[in-house]
Amino acid sequence: MEFVDTLINIGNSTIRVSVPLLLACLAGLYSERSGVFDIGLEGKMLAGAFAGAAAAAVFQSAWIGLGIGMLISVMLSLVHGFASITHRGNQIVSGVAINFIAAGSTIILGQAWFNQGGRTPSLPPEARFGSITLPGADALRDVPVIGQLYSGLLSGHSLLAYVAFLAVPFTWWVLFRTRFGLRLRAVGENPAAVDTAGISVAWLRYRAVICTGILTGIAGCYMALSQNAGFVKDMTAGRGYIALAALIFAKWKPVPAMFACLLFGFLDALAIRLQGTPLPLVGKVPVQLMQALPYILTVILLAGFIGKAIPPRAGGVPYVKER
Amino acid sequence: MSTPYAKLPGWADYGLIPLINLLVAFAVAGLVVLLVGENPFHAAVILVDGAFGSGQGIAYTLYYATNFIFTGLAVAVAFHCGLFNIGGEGQAYIAGLGVGVVCLAFDHVLPWWLTFPVAILAAAAVGALWALIPAYLQARRGSHIVITTIMFNFIAASAMVYLLVGPLKPRGAMAPQTRQLAEGAQLPKIGFLLEPFGLTVRPSVPFNLSFILALVMAVVVWAIIWRTKLGYEIRTYGFSPKAARYAGISETRIIIITMMISGALAGMMALNPIMGDQHNVSLDFVSGAGFVGIAVALMGRSHPAGIVPAAILFGMLYQGGAELAFEMPAISRDMIVIIQGLVILFAGALEHLFRPTVQTIFASLSPRSVSMAAKGERA
Numbered sequence: 001m002e003f004v005d006t007l008i009n010i011g012n013s014t015i016r017v018s019v020p021l022l023l024a025c026l027a028g029l030y031s032e033r034s035g036v037f038d039i040g041l042e043g044k045m046l047a048g049a050f051a052g053a054a055a056a057a058v059f060q061s062a063w064i065g066l067g068i069g070m071l072i073s074v075m076l077s078l079v080h081g082f083a084s085i086t087h088r089g090n091q092i093v094s095g096v097a098i099n100f101i102a103a104g105s106t107i108i109l110g111q112a113w114f115n116q117g118g119r120t121p122s123l124p125p126e127a128r129f130g131s132i133t134l135p136g137a138d139a140l141r142d143v144p145v146i147g148q149l150y151s152g153l154l155s156g157h158s159l160l161a162y163v164a165f166l167a168v169p170f171t172w173w174v175l176f177r178t179r180f181g182l183r184l185r186a187v188g189e190n191p192a193a194v195d196t197a198g199i200s201v202a203w204l205r206y207r208a209v210i211c212t213g214i215l216t217g218i219a220g221c222y223m224a225l226s227q228n229a230g231f232v233k234d235m236t237a238g239r240g241y242i243a244l245a246a247l248i249f250a251k252w253k254p255v256p257a258m259f260a261c262l263l264f265g266f267l268d269a270l271a272i273r274l275q276g277t278p279l280p281l282v283g284k285v286p287v288q289l290m291q292a293l294p295y296i297l298t299v300i301l302l303a304g305f306i307g308k309a310i311p312p313r314a315g316g317v318p319y320v321k322e323r
Numbered sequence: 324m325s326t327p328y329a330k331l332p333g334w335a336d337y338g339l340i341p342l343i344n345l346l347v348a349f350a351v352a353g354l355v356v357l358l359v360g361e362n363p364f365h366a367a368v369i370l371v372d373g374a375f376g377s378g379q380g381i382a383y384t385l386y387y388a389t390n391f392i393f394t395g396l397a398v399a400v401a402f403h404c405g406l407f408n409i410g411g412e413g414q415a416y417i418a419g420l421g422v423g424v425v426c427l428a429f430d431h432v433l434p435w436w437l438t439f440p441v442a443i444l445a446a447a448a449v450g451a452l453w454a455l456i457p458a459y460l461q462a463r464r465g466s467h468i469v470i471t472t473i474m475f476n477f478i479a480a481s482a483m484v485y486l487l488v489g490p491l492k493p494r495g496a497m498a499p500q501t502r503q504l505a506e507g508a509q510l511p512k513i514g515f516l517l518e519p520f521g522l523t524v525r526p527s528v529p530f531n532l533s534f535i536l537a538l539v540m541a542v543v544v545w546a547i548i549w550r551t552k553l554g555y556e557i558r559t560y561g562f563s564p565k566a567a568r569y570a571g572i573s574e575t576r577i578i579i580i581t582m583m584i585s586g587a588l589a590g591m592m593a594l595n596p597i598m599g600d601q602h603n604v605s606l607d608f609v610s611g612a613g614f615v616g617i618a619v620a621l622m623g624r625s626h627p628a629g630i631v632p633a634a635i636l637f638g639m640l641y642q643g644g645a646e647l648a649f650e651m652p653a654i655s656r657d658m659i660v661i662i663q664g665l666v667i668l669f670a671g672a673l674e675h676l677f678r679p680t681v682q683t684i685f686a687s688l689s690p691r692s693v694s695m696a697a698k699g700e701r702a
Binding site: 039079082083084087088089090091092093094096097098099100101102103104105107108109111112238241244245248286288289291292295296298299302303304311 | 355358359360407409456460464465466467469470471473474475477478481482484485489614617621653654655657658659660661662663664665667668671672673674675676
């Protein structure tokens with residue numbers, strides 16, 4: 001019985017840790033599938049988290065926070081789009097720039113506006129996205145295994161967490177079952193063909209980049225308004241890069257992206273759980289190794305030892321119309 | 324394009340356009356200062372005065388610039404080969420291990436002038452090795468170097484945390500760092516070099532010999548890239564991998580060698596803070612210098628003659644920024660991170676933003692240059 005409890009505990013924290021990864025990963029999916037590489041997921045998440053927390057603190061409303069967080073994140077996306085779509089700049093350079101601008105300005109503005117050492121004021125429960133208890137969760141709590149799974153694992157997350165997991169089938173549907181999705185994938189593989197068909201490459205890519213902004217904004221708001229009660233400086237702590245790693249791991253597909261994020265989330269949850277406890281066979285594993293594991297796994301995957309990850313063919317290449 | 328455009332003269336291409344980009348970056352940074360509620364012009368005066376107003380300030384500026392020359396050169400060498408080495412941060416961090424081990428082994432035995440060359444080799448070797456794996460994966464297995472070098476930054480950080488809270492920490496110590504290094508691993512200060520200019524520098528200012536090493540490396544990089552066969556191959560590959568392949572240049576070899584040079588340069592950055600300033604290896608001693616290198620390389624247009632001034636400019640921002648944070652508490656050092664981002668954005672991703680405008684202006688000023696450009700195109 002205790003074993004089941006432990007598993008459910010780990011499962012629960014896996015889900016919590018995975019949500020921002022998943023949202024950021026899906027965000028990257030839209031952009032990269034359209035042929036715009038995005039290293040700036042990290043920065044956009046951070047900016048979204050800060051803007052969301054700041055707005056929620058000022059207006060005392062989680063919804064206004066979410067709106068502003070998404071808005072700022074979309075604006076940064078548009079900067080990325082302006083540089084890499086309109087001006088055909090280097091997409092990686094532009095993404096790196098956005099990461100720095102977000103990292104610096106969230107701290108400077110946070111300190112100037114709230115004077116709490118880069119934090120935003122602690123949010124009261126009504127200005128956050130609290131946990132939602134699914135119907136019947138309390139009644140089923142005592143039913144062994146199934147009830148425990150339902151009430152301990154599936155119930156009790158914030159609205160944004162459910163949004164994140166619903167975004168997976170939604171993204172799949174958009175990409176593979178709509179006209180927009182077909183064109184989005186086409187523009188990432190062969191923009192010239194899309195252009196020949198009379199569809200604007202730039203406008204398609206801009207729409208993809210806006211989708212990215214919306215999702216990174218939600219990811220940031222989940223961290224600032226659900227996981228924590230406000231913004232702490234540098235709170236994304238490299239999750240944008242892990243999301244990028246998960247995206248490659250998942251070979252730019254939505255459902256595998258969810259499993260990749262859950263895997264990385266699980267490693268993270270396990271690392272926290274196992275801190276200092278010796279494992280059978282291997283003995284005590286240093287926490288740092290567990291923390292580095294997602295990165296090491298990504299490198300191994302990229303090296304082609306776990307199947308080859310082939311990026312969208314036109315990824316990273318600005319589109320120049322033939323003259 | 325229907326508007327007439329001129330072929331820009333060299334000084335406009337390499338001087339004017341980067342200058343405009345830089346000015347726009349600083350103007351946007353000024354807006355942030357305004358948003359914080361301070362006067363940007365006043366802030367700029369404090370910043371420049373803090374960096375260049377005294378011998379002290381200049382020495383500190385050059386101390387910080389030393390780091391950025393190394394990392395800027397590292398990024399630039401990779402740029403010439405068409406590679407984006409975003410892993411300078413990790414390469415420098417892990418190279419601190421090489422420097423640290425050499426220093427810990429020899430600091431009681433050898434004088435500094437014997438420890439230093441060994442430490443240089445160790446820093447370069449460890450930095451190069453850390454760049455070797457991503458380079459190999461790029462060259463042979465086609466994995467994207469940007470992603471692998473980012474991953475290697477994180478792996479380096481985890482490894483160094485593990486080593487500094489564990490094996491490298493002296494028994495009984497609390498702080499996650501190595502023991503203090505003895506005199507045999509401390510580089511001499513060179514503040515006295517500024518004295519002929521009528522400046523006084525306190526001996527405590529960490530401006531040290533590695534600055535000279537950085538300048539030497541700038542010359543070495545120039546010589547490698549523009550005066551050797553290897554450099555020619557690197558630039559050929561960067562300009563057109565197809566042409567390089569056609570000319571019989573080995574892709575694997577050129578990528579691996581370039582990345583190892585790049586990693587070695589980034590690794591040497593570790594010498595400056597470890598042997599020149601703190602005299603220990605501590606957590607996060609690189610503190611972003613590897614990333615500043617990206618901005619420095621973009622600003623300096625990947626040429627050592629541009630990188631050294633760009634590094635000094637960022638040194639100025641670091642030193643002046645410290646003074647500024649003292650005078651205007653609302654503007655902490657993180658302001659530099661914003662400026663760094665804006666410089667990368669305007670000098671890197673948006674470098675062509677103002678080119679058409681400038682070309683139009685040039686064309687309207689001298690119609691001759693238009694006809695010259697047209698002639699040049701026909702030829």
